[in-house]
Amino acid sequence: MIEAFVEGLVLVLQWKAFAFMLLGIGLGFWVGLLPGLGGATTLALMLPFIYTMQPVEAFAFLLGMHAVVATTGDITSVLFGVPGEATSAATILDGYAMTKKGEAGRALGAALASSLVGALVGAFALALAIPVVRPLVLTFGSPELFMLAIVGLAFIASLSAQGGRGMLRGFLAGGLGLFVATVGQDPQAGIARFTLDTLYLWQGLDLVPVLVGIFAIPEIVDLAVRGSSIAGDRPQGRLGRGALEGVKDTFRHFGLTIRCSLIGTFIGIMPGLGGSVAQWIAYGHATQSAKNAQELEGFGAGDVRGVLGPGAANNSKEGGSLIPTVAFGVPGSTSMAILLGGFFLMGLVPGPDMLTTHLVVTFSMVWTIVIANVITVGVCFLFLNRLAALSAVRGQLLIPVILVLVFIGSYTANNHYGDLIVTLVFGAIGYLMVGAGWPRAPFVLGLVLGKIAENYLYISVARYGAAWLARPVVLVLIGVALVVIVYPLVQARRARTRKGAHA
Amino acid sequence: MRSALAFAAVCALAVLAPRTVEAQPAPYEGKTVTIVVGYKPGGGYDATARLLARHLPKHIPGSPTIIVQNMPGANSIIGANHVYAVAKPDGLTLGTFNRNLPIAQLLSVRGVKFDMTKFAWIGSASSEATILAIRSDLPYKTFADLLKAKEPVVVGTTGPGANTHDFPLLIKEFLGANLKIVSGYSSSSDIMLAIERKEVDARAGSYSSMARFIDRKLVHPVIRARASEPGIEQLPVDEALAPNPRAKTIMALRSAPEIIGRPYVMPPGTPDQLVRTMREAFAKVVNDKELIAEATKAKMSLEYINGDEALKVMKEVLAQPKDIVDEFAKYIKFGE
Secondary structure (H helix, E strand, C coil): CHHHHHHHHHHHHCHHHHHHHHHHHHHHHHHHHCCCCCHHHHHHHHHHHHCCCCHHHHHHHHHHHHHHHHHHHHHHHHHHCCCCCHHHCCHHHHHHHHHHCCCHHHHHHHHHHHHHHHHHHHHHHHHHHCCCHHHHHHHCCHHHHHHHHHHHHHCHHHHCCCHHHHHHHHHHHHHHHHHHHCCEECCCCCCEECCCCCCHHHHCCCHHHHHHHHHHHHHHHHHHHHCCECCCCCCCCCHHHHHHHHHHHHHHCHHHHHHHHHHHHHHHHCCCCCCCHHHHHHHHHHHCCCCCHHHHHHCCCCCCHHHHHHHHHHHHHHHHHHHHHHHHCCCCCHHHHHHHHHHHHCCCCCCHHHHCCCHHHHHHHHHHHHHHHHHHHHHHHHHHHHHHHHHHCEHHHHHHHHHHHHHHHHHCCCCCHHHHHHHHHHHHHHHHHHHHCCCCHHHHHHHHHHHHHHHHHHHHHHHHHHHHHHCHHHHHHHHHHHHHHHHHHHHHHHHHHHHHHHC | CHHHHHHHHHHHHHHHHHHHHCCCCCCCCCCEEEEEECCCCCCHHHHHHHHHHHHHHHHCCCCCEEEEEECCCHHHHHHHHHHHHHCCCCCCEEEECCCCHHHHHHCCCCCCCCCHHHCEEEEECCCCCEEEEEECCCCCCCHHHHHCCCCCEEEEECCCCCHHHHHHHHHHHHHCCCEEEEECCCCHHHHHHHHHCCCCCEEEEEHHHHHHHHHCCCEEEEEECCCCCCCCCCCCECHHHCCCHHHHHHHHHHHHHHHCCCEEEECCCCCHHHHHHHHHHHHHHCCCHHHHHHHHHCCCCCCCEEHHHHHHHHHHHHCCCHHHHHHHHHHCCCCC
16 A cells, blocks of 8 residues: 555656646646636546546646646635636635735735645545545435535525624525526426526526626626725735735644645535535634634635635545545546546546556545645745735726636636626626625525535435434434534624623 | 739639639538537537547548537537527538437427428437446346336436436336336436445446446346347347337337437538538548547447438437327426
């Protein structure tokens, strides 16, 4: 096992594999930065190029590209408030708020450092999980996956403002997300729901145009109205040293970064939960670390912990989602489904063999994820202060560029004008929500978990009747969901009593 | 002004001159052909189109550049509508889409603007054999065993309109197998995982997607639909076991499009000569050694079914009397 671990590293460091990996990293870098153009699509387009490569070279190329997409996606989210990837939207909430406060450097530093930690944790989880992966994945049947979705939805309680009114708004926004998730043909009876008689809505709303609309458009409007730079007239003095400060933040809140990395890894391992869920649960968890009411209100207004959580989780999930792909030949995400095609091209049949005869190849993948992220984060740090300086550029100069990126990014979802309409509609909804003080995070959580919750609930009931409720893991998860819902109330009460003691 | 006129004259001569010398210019020389795929990148339809795009140019006189354009949405109705009504019939557009689109037309799905029989058919790049496979640790070895099952056998499916769903549904309805159909899995690989954890007992789908799980002895096939592939010829065929002609027609109607597994068309009105050129290229490309090598690596197998055959299947599906269509609509929805 240890031999294979070292041999895997040696394979990746051969000049040819390494060169292909650098090429992949270069591609992934841009794909991540540009909104809309996603990791999965790019993987599909690059697949034909691997025909003539050796397996290790091919995976160094594909994984090198894939591993850095979430890392550079965070940069776009933090700098412009435009999600670079569907998987890096949660970084916007606090990352972009920090940029507006003139702390772009610090936010980027934190996002990158936490991405690196996340990637390392995910890769080591992949290495460590190899012996136990089969029983672990097989424990989670449809009822358990449904309950995981419910635990995810329970995090709405943490993502909402405090007090009865805040909770009500949070859960209503979550309900709206669930409702939007029902658009499209339903998979049980085949009935078209809320499609407004259009073909475009038949397969439901694509996540990218919705996210881009709801997050980017309100910020662009805001920027235009303010008529200043993104960072406004804030002093830019700390810009230069900011990046280092962000790295320090990662270690200041190291426990949180590790926990969010583990959350990401775990969600990555579960096939069928989808890549965009991890970041939101990690964000919800990050808000739980607030020690008092002021801190809790600081989330969404530029708390660095709100950057660290999703930053770590959206990278660690990649290592996690490789696990079911390698061990069962069952992909954990769209990107992995395409990667699976790469396995076949290489003459490898994913399954138990990958953990025995082809163990070296599996470890070479672990190393590729690690090395690719180290290189990317290193390179980003070189440019970081230049990137952060963009937040001091006048809005009138930035807005046209951002708008072009936003609409091209949305359009890549389906190459259909409907993508643009969806972006505008959700842009308007996002603007109204921000204006009226409704939280957007619960809406997105409802949207990404809605379909999962609906399908797995149906399957659980159809397959097991009411008996699914009595499964041990389900009972544990019900307990977890209750704790997640009650926790903010405990947090609030603790804050009150502490205040009382001071008075 | 005069110099501009002179320039234009020289240009005109330059363009016209070679034409008068060359006897027959290849119509595809220097052109770009677009294959419109009705799905996003990453699936089987897209992979086939990209494979063809790499190898077809060698077999078309003039070696045009071939590119793939993804036009996803509504289970590829959007792409098909585009090829039917928007794309020019100049031989530079090919379309490939969901094999079940004739079913969508038959069931008068809203939004369908095409008539399957009016496309300029190139044919199909492969046929897809559908099978039902059950978990190998269950006591049922053959379909006859399965019919005797006392406990319901749980079949996981992705939803109505997919072959994972419709094929077992008709087996349950018409052949009386004791099946319990549970739909809503997000992909066929999700169903496979549910089989691994014994949440479901069986799964239907294309033979090609299940071959490696059959090799691993996780599942074994017990019955297939009309289309066959090497290795499963001996399996019983659902239509052959139908209790009455009506049931047989319904089953045949469901499986007919599978023979045209990867349909390829050109816009209606494309000149015959260009259609013929493209058909010849398709016939040759499936025997291309480089293509076969790549396809084998990707675990795909291509087989050319010519355009006339494809058109015949379309007409057969669409010529059903109203009562059969109504009966069919009771069981089958268009989807996926």
